[in-house]
Amino acid sequence: MKTQKILPWKTLSSKITYKTPWCSVKEDTVQLPNGTIINDYNVVQLRDVAMVFALTKDKKVPFVRQYRYGVNKVLLELPAGTYIKDKEGPEEAAKRELWEETGYKAENFIKLGEVYDYPTKDSHSITIYFAENLSYVTPDYKEVSEDIEIVTLPLEEIDDYIKNGEISVA
Amino acid sequence: MKTQKILPWKTLSSKITYKTPWCSVKEDTVQLPNGTIINDYNVVQLRDVAMVFALTKDKKVPFVRQYRYGVNKVLLELPAGTYIKDKEGPEEAAKRELWEETGYKAENFIKLGEVYDYPTKDSHSITIYFAENLSYVTPDYKEVSEDIEIVTLPLEEIDDYIKNGEISVA
Numbered sequence: 001m002k003t004q005k006i007l008p009w010k011t012l013s014s015k016i017t018y019k020t021p022w023c024s025v026k027e028d029t030v031q032l033p034n035g036t037i038i039n040d041y042n043v044v045q046l047r048d049v050a051m052v053f054a055l056t057k058d059k060k061v062p063f064v065r066q067y068r069y070g071v072n073k074v075l076l077e078l079p080a081g082t083y084i085k086d087k088e089g090p091e092e093a094a095k096r097e098l099w100e101e102t103g104y105k106a107e108n109f110i111k112l113g114e115v116y117d118y119p120t121k122d123s124h125s126i127t128i129y130f131a132e133n134l135s136y137v138t139p140d141y142k143e144v145s146e147d148i149e150i151v152t153l154p155l156e157e158i159d160d161y162i163k164n165g166e167i168s169v170a
Numbered sequence: 171m172k173t174q175k176i177l178p179w180k181t182l183s184s185k186i187t188y189k190t191p192w193c194s195v196k197e198d199t200v201q202l203p204n205g206t207i208i209n210d211y212n213v214v215q216l217r218d219v220a221m222v223f224a225l226t227k228d229k230k231v232p233f234v235r236q237y238r239y240g241v242n243k244v245l246l247e248l249p250a251g252t253y254i255k256d257k258e259g260p261e262e263a264a265k266r267e268l269w270e271e272t273g274y275k276a277e278n279f280i281k282l283g284e285v286y287d288y289p290t291k292d293s294h295s296i297t298i299y300f301a302e303n304l305s306y307v308t309p310d311y312k313e314v315s316e317d318i319e320i321v322t323l324p325l326e327e328i329d330d331y332i333k334n335g336e337i338s339v340a
Contacts, residue, residue, distance in 0.1 A: 117287035
């Protein structure tokens with residue numbers, strides 16, 4: 001792909017203006033390539049996410065239904081969870097979440113990609129893995145806030161669930 | 171789909187602990203269905219997003235390459251932008267962004283769905299529209315921070331760009 005040069009912005013100064021154990025917000029002074037200065041550009045920092053598209057031996061994909069407080073809805077999602085970069089890599093987090101949430105374990109996790117969901121003002125990424133040849137090992141539920149239902153959907157029906165709006169997490 | 175009952179959490183109290191024109195953060199005290207109380211549950215509120223998957227008469231899809239400060243990268247994305255609910259609906263925003271960013275206008279916008287990208291701790295949604303039968307009308311660029319390149323990709327090549335990691339916005 002032939003592309004024109006798109007220049008990055010310059011950070012002239014940066015300060016953290018809000019911080020809790022779960023999120024923080026920066027307020028940066030930035031200079032655009034055309035010289036314009038913006039002195040209150042916010043960037044939110046939520047934790048990075050690891051997500052797993054897994055496939056059972058009979059070609060089903062484990063999803064989880066969970067209540068999500070941020071949007072006040074029960075959502076059907078691929079198994080996923082946050083991790084803290086200094087403590088755990090995304091692949092370890094993906095393995096842990098798949099097992100904790102669904103009971104499935106797999107030897108090989110293949111990284112499908114790393115995506116961003118609000119790259120203007122939010123710095124977190126979502127790393128997506130593919131896992132197959134799953135085996136079931138009863139999980140010992142640890143996380144106090146997780147009240148979940150495991151739903152395994154046949155691979156060929158997933159498009160229909162997305163079209164019906166039943167799967168609605170990006 | 172047969173499903174088990176997943177109960178919502180109760181909000182016992184809620185306060186806005188950080189607020190700028192671009193984002194805000196709430197800190198809520200919530201009660202889980204099992205009785206557990208969490209007294210510092212943060213929810214970030216960024217602006218809602220409208221996004222457009224458009225198709226030209228010759229079956230190409232307009233994308234835009236832009237620098238995104240939150241992740242410090244140049245990304246290839248579908249045309250999209252934020253809107254303020256009280257001032258503009260998602261469909262108006264989708265039409266405006268498609269035109270401002272690519273110069274394409276269309277009569278009919280079909281809503282494909284509304285998705286969430288961090289539904290645990292972020293309340294914003296992304297509403298996705300489909301538009302076809304596009305006509306080109308030179309845009310008058312207004313937004314000071316947008317230094318963008320329009321890239322129209324043949325519909326049948328989009329999967330390859332995603333697999334190569336060249337399209338990486340959820």
